[in-house]
Structure formats: C-alpha cells, structure tokens
C-alpha cells in the first residue's frame with residue numbers, strides 16, 4: 001500500500017523526492033511549517049522541473065520550483081486556485097471563529113474579501129496612525145523603565161508582542177488592552193496561549209490536518225482551539241457591538257468599519273459570529289507576524305551596527321524635518337522600508353503559500369521549453385509555493401544569509417522576478433493587512449531606534465520555532481539595550497564627513 005502511495009507523483013510524470021518506503025518523510029516532519037521538506041524538494045528540482053512532488057505522511061503535495069509557474073498559480077490563473085486549504089479542515093459548528101478570511105473557501109471567501117477590502121485601503125489605514133503612535137509612546141516608556149540608566153538585556157519579542165497586541169486590540173476591537181503596562185492583561189494571556197502551547201506535538205498536529213476529513217468522521221472530538229478562547233472573543237465582540245450600537249459610538253478602527261458593513265442592511269451584511277471571526281483573524285494574523293518582524297529586524301540591526309546607524313540617521317533627519325512623527329514622515333523613510341523588506345525576506349512569516357486547484361488543472365505549456373505541459377494537477381492537491389526556499393535561493397539573492405537592505409533599492413528590485421519577494425504573498429489572496437502591518441512595524445521601529453541603541457553584549461542568538469505556522473522566534477530575542485547618548489547624531493554626522 002505504501003509503495004503505491006509513494007508512487008503517486010511518478011505516475012503523474014512529476015519528479016519526486018522519494019520517501020523511505022515505510023516511514024515516508026516522517027522524520028523530516030520536524031516543523032509545522034514544513035520548511036525543511038520544502039527546502040529539500042526545491043533544492044533537488046529547481047532548474048530541472050517547474051513542479052516537483054513530495055509527501056506529507058502518505059498524502060502527495062506539489063512544490064513549485066519556478067517563479068513563472070508561481071505567478072500563474074497566484075495571479076494569472078488565480079480563479080482556478082482560490083482556496084489555500086481543503087474545506088474539510090473547516091468546522092464552523094465547533095469553532096465559529098474559524099469562519100474568517102484566511103480559512104474561507106470559494107465564493108464565500110470572494111464575497112467577504114470584496115466586503116473587507118475597502119477597510120484596508122491606505123486612506124482608511126491612515127486614520128489609525130495616531131492610535132498606533134499613542135501605543136508606541138507607551139512602548140517607549142516601557143522600554144525606558146526596563147532599560148534604566150545602566151542599560152539592560154531585554155527579551156524584545158515579549159515586549160514587542162505586547163505593543164502589537166495593544167495596537168491590534170485598539171484598532172480591531174476598539175479596546176485598550178494595556179498589556180504593555182500589565183503583562184497579565186487578558187489579551188496578552190490569550191495571545192500567548194495561542195502561540196506557545198508547551199504540550200503541542202508537531203507531527204500529531206500535522207497528521208490531524210493532513211487527514212482532517214477522516215478526523216471529522218470520528219466520534220471523538222479533538223478541539224484545536226480552546227473553548228474559553230472562543231468565548232472570550234465572542235463575548236468581547238458582542239459587548240463592543242452592543243455598546244457602540246447603544247451609545248452610537250464612532251471610532252476610527254476596524255470594528256467601526258465592520259459595523260458599518262453590518263448596517264448596510266443588505267441580507268449579505270455580517271453576523272456577529274462572522275464579525276467576531278474577522279476581528280479574531282486580524283488579532284491572530286496581525287500581532288505575532290508584526291512583532292516577530294520587528295524582533296528579527298532589531299536582531300539583524302544588532303548584528304549589523306553600520307546598518308543600524310544608517311537607519312537611525314534616516315529616522316532622526318526625517319523626524320527633524322517634520323518636527324514629529326507623522327504618516328507622511330514615516331512614508332519618507334525609504335531605507336526603513338528596505339530594512340523591513342529585507343527582514344521579511346530572511347524571516348518570512350509563512351514558509352510557504354498554499355493553493356488548491358478547484359478542478360483538475362493542466363500545467364500551461366505556452367513556452368516550447370516546457371516539456372511538462374501534459375502534467376495534470378488533480379483537484380484538491382495541495383500546491384506549496386516555498387517562500388522561504390525562494391527567499392534563500394542564491395541565484396535570486398546572492399549570499400542569502402547576509403542581511404542587505406540594499407537588495408530592496410528600487411533598481412535592484414526591478415531586476416528581479418516580480419515574485420521573488422513573497423513576504424505578504426501575492427495575487428488576489430495576498431495579505432489583506434499588509435499596509436496596516438507595515439505601518440505598525442515601522443512606527444514601532446522608528447520609536448525605538450530614535451531613543452535606544454541595540455548592541456550585542458550579552459545578547460543571544462534566537463532560533464525559529466518549529467511548533468507553529470508562523471515563523472516566530474522560539475525562546476524570544478534577548479538583546480542589549482541602552483538609552484541613546486544625547487550626542488549620538490552629531491557624533492555620527494562628524495564621523496561621516
């Protein structure tokens with residue numbers, strides 16, 4: 001039976017990473033993000049085939065090794081690849097919060113994405129800028145207390161997670177979480193539980209996801225998400241909705257924009273459960289991705305002091321020109337933008353993007369050099385675009401382990417394939433919150449780099465988690481932080497002359 005399963009790709013005419021005939025790739029499944037398996041498949045077949053096959057337990061998965069094919073799947077033929085997971089994995093009865101944009105399928109996804117997209121335009125996001133800077137002020141105060149007069153080694157990932165939780169809490173739920181001031185705030189506690197479960201077993205979780213269909217039919221229920229968390233979010237959203245509707249409260253936040261959608265009076269308006277699911281995904285997708293991006297950025301800036309100095313110089317000169325931190329000032333900081341991109345290249349939030357063909361799909365063969373135009377991707381097969389492997393491909397990014405923001409100068413970006421950077425995904429199903437995410441990351445980095453120096457003494461090298469989809473630092477990011485000397489800037493300038 002196993003021999004038959006592991007022959008799937010060969011029978012389809014697709015080159016495959018041959019698994020062990022009994023235990024398959026079991027011992028390679030060390031992480032939920034499958035980075036290692038995808039990297040190995042990419043390395044084995046890149047340049048030889050546009051698509052390669054491998055196996056998750058006995059299930060075949062496809063790995064795209066060619067950026068043109070990635071473009072076809074994510075953008076050109078997107079209508080044939082709308083979903084990122086199988087519909088069997090969605091169990092709304094047991095978990096009403098799972099009905100969010102990231103998980104939804106087909107037409108349901110399309111209708112909701114159309115409704116939510118206007119919420120995330122630059123114009124709307126800009127209104128939230130002052131809410132973010134208010135939280136950033138608290139971040140600076142908290143750092144200042146922790147650092148003291150003598151400086152200290154701080155665990156940044158926790159502090160930055162509290163910053164992004166307070167931002168998302170304020171902008172998505174309209175709630176002041178105060179987790180920066182009070183680490184035991186309920187939001188923080190729930191957020192930590194979502195991402196750090198010490199009892200979590202990677203292979204078991206992968207197994208359940210791979211055979212979700214089978215597990216749904218079993219009489220035993222395995223809860224993937226704690227009931228108390230579901231209750232917490234549903235209660236919070238219901239209370240906020242009631243309060244705002246009763247007292248006609250208006251705020252420039254996602255909740256307000258979602259409530260307007262609810263009031264459109266159309267039958268297609270959002271129910272409270274749907275609304276709760278959306279703010280929940282904004283919370284889950286928005287806080288850990290952004291705090292990790294900031295943590296990794298500060299870690300790289302600590303290792304690369306000249307880049308830290310160059311970035312701080314940009315930040316201080318733009319702030320001086322504008323008098324204070326405004327949206328326009330932030331947008332003027334182009335080197336900061338490059339630093340954020342280079343961080344996402346080295347530490348993408350998702351190791352791969354997944355899409356599933358709704359129908360059997362024949363690979364396009366418009367180019368004569370494609371000898372694989374006969375290959376058919378069967379309906380329902382999971383296709384992985386291996387973001388991390390692409391971001392570390394030395395033919396695309398020479399010396400990929402080096403941190404070089406210059407890679408994202410406009411001229412350098414233009415020379416690469418448009419899909420060489422996939423930090424926020426691509427196509428109609430890319431990250432809906434990318435502008436908001438970038439904004440909270442940038443405001444946080446500006447605030448910290450304008451006031452503090454990050455250095456290596458006593459710092460530790462962080463490692464990437466293996467227990468979650470999002471590539472977060474496992475045991476935090478411990479870095480030496482000192483208040484910036486008052487004469488830092490004049491000193492830096494005199495050294496530049």
Ligand code: HEM
Pocket residue numbers: 084101102103113281282283285286287289290293344348349350353354422423424425426427428429430431432433434436437438441
């Ligand atoms: C630095 C911060 C962030 C990163 C790196 C990031 C990354 C991503 C990636 C890679 C995807 C998958 C895209 C694809 O499959 O093509 C995604 C999807 C998504 N992200 Fe983000 N994200 C960030 C911040 C946010 C924020 C702040 C929000 C909400 C406020 C958000 C909400 C979502 C949602 C709802 C989806 C699913 C979109 C859909 O299926 O239509 N993300 N994100």
